[in-house]
Amino acid sequence: ETGVTQSPTHLIKTRGQQVTLRCSSQSGHNTVSWYQQALGQGPQFIFQYYREEENGRGNFPPRFSGLQFPNYSSELNVNALELDDSALYLCASSREQGGETQYFGPGTRLLVL
Amino acid sequence: GQNIDQPTEMTATEGAIVQINCTYQTSGFNGLFWYQQHAGEAPTFLSYNVLDGLEEKGRFSSFLSRSKGYSYLLLKELQMKDSASYLCAVYNQAGTALIFGKGTTLSVSS
Numbered sequence: 001e002t003g004v005t006q007s008p009t010h011l012i013k014t015r016g017q018q019v020t021l022r023c024s025s026q027s028g029h030n031t032v033s034w035y036q037q038a039l040g041q042g043p044q045f046i047f048q049y050y051r052e053e054e055n056g057r058g059n060f061p062p063r064f065s066g067l068q069f070p071n072y073s074s075e076l077n078v079n080a081l082e083l084d085d086s087a088l089y090l091c092a093s094s095r096e097q098g099g100e101t102q103y104f105g106p107g108t109r110l111l112v113l
Numbered sequence: 114g115q116n117i118d119q120p121t122e123m124t125a126t127e128g129a130i131v132q133i134n135c136t137y138q139t140s141g142f143n144g145l146f147w148y149q150q151h152a153g154e155a156p157t158f159l160s161y162n163v164l165d166g167l168e169e170k171g172r173f174s175s176f177l178s179r180s181k182g183y184s185y186l187l188l189k190e191l192q193m194k195d196s197a198s199y200l201c202a203v204y205n206q207a208g209t210a211l212i213f214g215k216g217t218t219l220s221v222s223s
Contacts, residue, residue: 002157033210042117042200042213043156056209090155098208099143104155 002026004093004105012111013081021076021108023091031055031097032074034066035090037107043090049074050097086112115139117214119201124220125191133186133217135201143204146211147175147186150198159186159199188219196221 003026013019025032031050035043045058049068063079072093078085088109092102116138125131137145144163148156162168162177162184174187188195198216205212 002155035211040215042202042215043211045205045210045212048209056205056207058210092211099204101146101158101161102211103158104148106155 002093002103002105004091004103006089006091006105006108008108009106010109010111012113014113015081015083017081017112018077018079019081019110021078021089021091021110022073023075023093023105024073025091025093026103029093029095029103030072031094031100032068032072033092033094033102034074034076035092036060036085037088037090039087046076048097055097081112083112086110115203115205115212117201117203117212119199119214119217121215122218122220124222127191127193127221127223129191130187130189131191131219133188133199133201133219135184135186135214137182137184137201137203139182139203139206139212141204141206141208142179143206143208145175145177145184146202147173147184148200148202148213150200150216152197156200191221193221193223195219 033048034046037043047057094100119135147159150156160175202211202213
């Protein structure tokens with residue numbers, strides 16, 4: 001196990017609702033990255049947080065937002081849920097930003113009906 | 114931009130050796146990663162290559178050629194538990210985002 005934890009493990013929502021996913025980074029890691037993985041695809045980068053600031057963003061709309069807290073844990077918020085948001089959401093932590101190995105948590109599987 | 118190509122599926126038998134290839138295009142190279150992902154689980158880090166050559170770690174080895182934009186993951190003495198998806202990834206130029214291929218699903222049979 002990597003020491004990265006995520007909650008909840010599974011979630012069912014309906015279109016238009018909002019969701020908050022949580023991630024605790026591995027001890028000693030100050031950087032958290034979020035990925036979306038659709039079935040049969042590789043993970044797609046959503047954004048990265050480093051020392052409480054967004055440090056890079058992928059091709060996701062503004063209704064995907066995040067936070068990082070002083071203890072380096074992080075949240076991913078998705079507003080106005082769409083059916084296509086159904087996916088596995090992965091959080092990964094790394095020791096620093098900039099090319100370090102990322103270690104993944106178990107993920108949150110979100111189903112939007 | 115970045116692009117990663119790897120075969121979609123491979124099959125092999127227990128005890129055999131299998132090589133999973135990955136070709137990549139990137140505007141700035143910050144290293145290449147291999148992850149293993151069992152169905153319904155999170156990716157698990159296997160290897161990291163930043164210099165050309167072979168890195169060996171037990172039954173798994175990874176090779177990199179930066180001039181060719183090419184890597185492979187070599188799995189020896191295959192076991193049933195090696196049945197999984199194997200993901201090749203490189204960092205974007207900023208070193209923030211891992212760019213993943215679609216993954217190679219390996220099926221090991223007895």
